[in-house]
Amino acid sequence: MSKIVDTLKKTRLEKLEKIKKLEIDPYPARCLRKEIIFEARKKTNKEVAVVGRLVAWRGHGKIQFADLIDESEKIQIVFKADELSSEKFDFLKLLDIGDFLAVQGKVFKTKAGEISVLTKDFQLLTKSILPLPDKWYGLKDLEERYRKRYLDILMNPEVKKVFEARSKIVAAMREFLIRKGYIEVETPILQPIYGGGLARPFKTYHNALGIPLYMRVSTELYLKRLIVAGFEKVFEIAKVFRNEGIDKNHNPEFTMLETMEAYVDYKYNMRLVEEMTEYAVKRTIGSTKVNYQGREIDFKAPWKRMTMIEAVKKFTGIDFARVKNLKEALGIAEKLDLELEKYHKSSVGLILAAAFEEKVEAKLVQPTIIYDFPVETSPLAKKCEEDQRYVERWEHFIAGMECSNNYSELNDPIELSQRFKDERKKERLGDTEAHQTDTDFIESMEYGMPPTSGIGPGIDRLVMIVSSSNNLRDVILFPTLRPLGGPIDDGVRGDMETRVVPEKSTKKEI
Numbered sequence: 001m002s003k004i005v006d007t008l009k010k011t012r013l014e015k016l017e018k019i020k021k022l023e024i025d026p027y028p029a030r031c032l033r034k035e036i037i038f039e040a041r042k043k044t045n046k047e048v049a050v051v052g053r054l055v056a057w058r059g060h061g062k063i064q065f066a067d068l069i070d071e072s073e074k075i076q077i078v079f080k081a082d083e084l085s086s087e088k089f090d091f092l093k094l095l096d097i098g099d100f101l102a103v104q105g106k107v108f109k110t111k112a113g114e115i116s117v118l119t120k121d122f123q124l125l126t127k128s129i130l131p132l133p134d135k136w137y138g139l140k141d142l143e144e145r146y147r148k149r150y151l152d153i154l155m156n157p158e159v160k161k162v163f164e165a166r167s168k169i170v171a172a173m174r175e176f177l178i179r180k181g182y183i184e185v186e187t188p189i190l191q192p193i194y195g196g197g198l199a200r201p202f203k204t205y206h207n208a209l210g211i212p213l214y215m216r217v218s219t220e221l222y223l224k225r226l227i228v229a230g231f232e233k234v235f236e237i238a239k240v241f242r243n244e245g246i247d248k249n250h251n252p253e254f255t256m257l258e259t260m261e262a263y264v265d266y267k268y269n270m271r272l273v274e275e276m277t278e279y280a281v282k283r284t285i286g287s288t289k290v291n292y293q294g295r296e297i298d299f300k301a302p303w304k305r306m307t308m309i310e311a312v313k314k315f316t317g318i319d320f321a322r323v324k325n326l327k328e329a330l331g332i333a334e335k336l337d338l339e340l341e342k343y344h345k346s347s348v349g350l351i352l353a354a355a356f357e358e359k360v361e362a363k364l365v366q367p368t369i370i371y372d373f374p375v376e377t378s379p380l381a382k383k384c385e386e387d388q389r390y391v392e393r394w395e396h397f398i399a400g401m402e403c404s405n406n407y408s409e410l411n412d413p414i415e416l417s418q419r420f421k422d423e424r425k426k427e428r429l430g431d432t433e434a435h436q437t438d439t440d441f442i443e444s445m446e447y448g449m450p451p452t453s454g455i456g457p458g459i460d461r462l463v464m465i466v467s468s469s470n471n472l473r474d475v476i477l478f479p480t481l482r483p484l485g486g487p488i489d490d491g492v493r494g495d496m497e498t499r500v501v502p503e504k505s506t507k508k509e510i
Contacts, residue, residue, distance in 0.1 A: 005130065005131065008130075008131045009129055012096055012128065012129050012130075015094045015127070016129070019094055019124065022091075024124065026124055026126070026127040027125075027127070028123070028124075031123065031125050032051075032102050033049055033050065033102065034049040034050075035048055035049070036050070036070055036072040036073070037052060037068065037069070037070045037073040037075045040107060040117070041073060041075055041107070041115050043107045044107050044108065044109060044115070045106065045107065045108065047104070047105070047106055047120075048105065048106075048107055049103070049104045050070070050075065050102075050103055050117065051070060051100065051101065051102045051125065052068040052069050052070040052075075052100065052101065053068070053069055053070075053098065053099070053101075054066050054067070054068060054096070054097050054098065054099050054100075054101060055067050055068070055074070055098075055132075056097065057095075057097055062080065062081040063078065063079070063080050063081070064078075064092055065078055065079075066079070068103060075115060075116065075117060076110075076114050076115065076116040077101075077103055077105075077116065077117050077119055078105075078110075078116050079092055079119050079122075080118065083118060083119060083120060084119065084121070088121070088122070091124075096128060096131070097132060098128035098130070098131060098132045099124065099125075099126060099128050100124075100125035100126035100128075101123065101124060101125060102122060102123045102125055103119055103121075103122045104119070104120050104121045105118045105119040106118050106120070132154070132155070133151055133155055143481070145159075146473050146479055146481055147481060149478055159474075161467075162463070162467045162475055165284050165285070165466055166459070166475060168280075168283060169281070169283075169462060169463055170237060170255075170459060172279060172283040172284060173257055173276055173280050173459075174237065175283075176275075176276045177259065177276070180272075181233050182233040182234060182235045182259065182261075183231060184234075184235055184237075185223070185226060185231075185234050185235070185236055186236060187219045187222035187236055187238070188222065189241075190204070190215065190216075191213065191214050191215075191216050192212075192213060192214070193436050193437075193440075193441075194214035194217050194218075195217070195218065195436050195441065197217040197218040197240075197242070197405075198377075198379075199217040199218075199242040199243075199244065200243045200244055201214040201215060201216075201217055201241070201243055202214065202215040202241050202242075216238075217240055217242050218240055218258065218456070219238045219240070219256070220258060220260075220454060221441045223235075223236065223258060223259070223260040223454060224409060224444070224445075224449060224452065224454075225444050226260065227260050227262050227449050227450065227452050228447055228448065231260075231262075232262040232263070233259070233260075233261045233262070234259065234261075235257065235258065235259040235260075237256075237257050238255070238258060239253060239254070239255055240253075240254060240255075241253050242254075246480065248470065248471040248472060248473075249401055249461065249472055250472065251472050251473065251476055251480055252480045253476075254458060254460050254472075255458070255459040255460055256456055256457070256459065257456070257457050257459060258454060258455065258456045259272075259454050259455050260409070260452055260453075260454040261453060261454070262449075262450045262451070262452050263450055263451055263452075264451070264452070265392060265451065266392040266394055266406060266407050266408040268453060269406050269453045269454070270394060270406075273396060273404060273406065273457060274301035274302055274367075276457075277301075277367070277457070277462065278299045278300055280462075281299045281462075281466060282299075284466060288300040290465060290466050292465045292468050293468060295365060297365065297366060297367070297399060297465060298366065298367075299367055303366070303367040303368060303396065304366060304367070304368045304369070305371065306368065306370055306371075307371055307372040308352060308353070308371070308372055308373055308390075309321050309352070309372070311356060311360050311370050312352065312356050312359070312360055314360075315359055315360045316336060316355060316359050316360070318332055318336070320332075320348070320355070323348050323352075325348070326346070326347060326351075328348075329347075329348040329352070330351065332351065332355070333351045333354065333355070336355055338355060339358065347374075348374075348389075349375060349376040349377065349389060349390075350374065350376050353374055353376075353377050361397060361401075361402065362400040363400065365398070365400060367397075367398050368398075369394050369395075370394060370395055370397065371392075372384055372387075372390045372391070372393070373391055373393040373394075373395075374389065374391075375389055375390060375391050376422075377391075377393075378391045378393045379410075379419040379420065379422065380407070380409065380410050381393040381407035381410055382407070382408040382410045382412075383410075391407060391408075392407055392408035392453075393406070393407035394406050396457075398461075398465055399465055401461050403457055403458055404455060404456055404457035406453070406454065406456060407453065407454070408451070408452075408453045409452040411448075411449040411450070411451065411452060412445075413443075413445035413446045416442055417442055420436075420438075421437075460472050460476060463475040
C-alpha cells in the first residue's frame with residue numbers, strides 16, 4: 001500500500017472515530033429505500049428515498065454536489081445549507097467518496113438539465129476506509145484487476161457487462177434444456193475415484209473417513225449412473241477442477257454443462273449443441289453473430305462438420321485413412337514435426353490426434369464439429385460401426401478453441417473393463433492424464449444402461465467469444481492466481497496434492 005493511500009486511510013479512520021463520538025452508527029443494518037435510482041430519475045417534482053455509493057463530490061460553501069450510484073443508475077445529489085439542519089450539513093465534512101448513503105428528497109432538474117435530488121435528509125450507511133482507485137490512473141494492471149475483481153467491476157462498467165452476459169448464457173442454456181424435458185441434478189464434487197475426463201486431478205484427504213478424495217474432473221460417470229437408475233434426461237451445470245497449466249484458455253477451476261440422455265446417439269447431440277448454443281447466444285446479445293477479436297463468428301445452426309481424418313487431410317494434405325502401420329505414422333509425425341513425447345504417442349490413432357491438435361485445431365474459426373476420433377483417445381465412447389478403429393465422439397471448435405467433448409456412451413461393461421486396462425498401460429508409460437479404473441461404475445454398467453449420449457460444452461470459452469475477451473480470466477469472476485509474493489511454502493511439492501495428516505483419534509473403534 002502506497003504512502004498516499006496510507007495517509008488517506010489514516011484520515012478516514014480519524015473521521016470514523018469522530019462519527020462514533022457523535023453516537024452515529026457508521027454501519028447500520030437497515031436503511032430507507034423506496035425506489036432504485038433508475039426509477040427515481042423519472043419522478044421529477046416528487047419525493048424519493050434512494051441509496052447508493054458516493055462516487056464524486058463537487059462544490060463548496062453552502063451548496064455541495066455529489067454523485068450517487070446503485071446497480072441501476074447514477075444521480076446527482078444536492079446538499080444545501082438552508083435545506084438541512086446545521087448538524088447534518090456539518091456532517092458532510094466526515095463523508096468521503098466510496099461511502100454509502102441513504103438520501104431522501106425531491107427530484108428536480110438543474111438549470112443545466114441535470115436530474116438531481118434536493119436532499120431533505122440523509123443517513124450514512126457504510127463508512128469506507130480505503131479510497132477507491134483513481135478513475136484514469138488506478139487499477140490498470142491486469143493482475144491487480146483479477147485479484148481485486150470487486151474494484152475491477154466497480155471502476156470498469158464494461159467488466160460488469162461481461163458477467164451479466166455470462167449469467168444470461170447460463171440461464172438460457174438451463175431454460176433450453178428444461179424445455180426439452182431435462183432434469184437438473186447435482187453430483188459429488190469430492191469423489192473417491194476421479195473419472196469422465198483425461199485430466200490430472202486435485203487430491204485431498206478426508207480425516208474422518210481416513211481416505212483420499214479427488215475434486216471432480218467431470219460429472220460424467222455419476223450422470224450415467226442416473227441413466228442406469230431410470231432417469232432419461234439429466235444435466236448439471238458444474239464446477240470441475242483439473243490440476244493442469246494456466247494460460248489464456250485454461251484455468252484449474254472452470255464451468256461445464258454436462259448432459260446424459262437415453263436412447264439417442266452422438267449425431268443427435270450434434271444438433272442439440274448447435275441449437276442450444278445458437279439459442280443462448282441470441283438470447284444474450286439479440287443476434288447469432290458476434291465480433292471476436294476482429295473476426296465475425298456466426299453461431300447460426302447448422303455448423304460445418306468434418307471427421308478428424310477429413311480435417312487433417314484438408315489442412316495438412318495427409319490422408320490418415322491410407323496409413324497402414326505405426327512405422328508409417330511415425331514418419332508422418334516426423335514430417336509434421338509433432339511433439340510425440342508430449343502426447344505419449346504409440347499408435348496410428350494417437351498420432352492422428354496429435355496431428356489434429358497441433359496442425360488443425362487453431363485454424364477452425366467458425367463453429368465446426370469434428371467427429372469420429374481414434375479409439376485410443378476415448379475410453380468411454382462407443383466404437384463406430386463402419387470402422388472400429390474410431391469412436392462416436394465429437395468436439396466442436398470456435399475461434400481455434402475446443403469448446404465441448406461429446407460422444408455415444410460405451411455401455412458394454414466387458415469392453416469398458418478392457419478400455420480401462422488399456423488406460424493403465426498408458427499410465428505406466430507416463431501418461432499422468434490416463435483414465436482411472438472405477439469398478440463401482442463398471443458394476444453399475446453390468447446392471448444395464450440403455451443406449452445413451454451426453455454432451456460437455458464449456459461455459460467459460462463460450463462467454464469469452466461472445467464478449468470478445470482474449471483471456472479466460474476475463475470471464476471468471478475470481479480466477480486462480482499465484483499468491484502475492486510467490487507460492488505458499490507449506491511443504492507441498494511435486495504433484496501439488498493437498499497432503500493432510502490424519503488426526504489420531506483417542507476413541508476406540510466399535
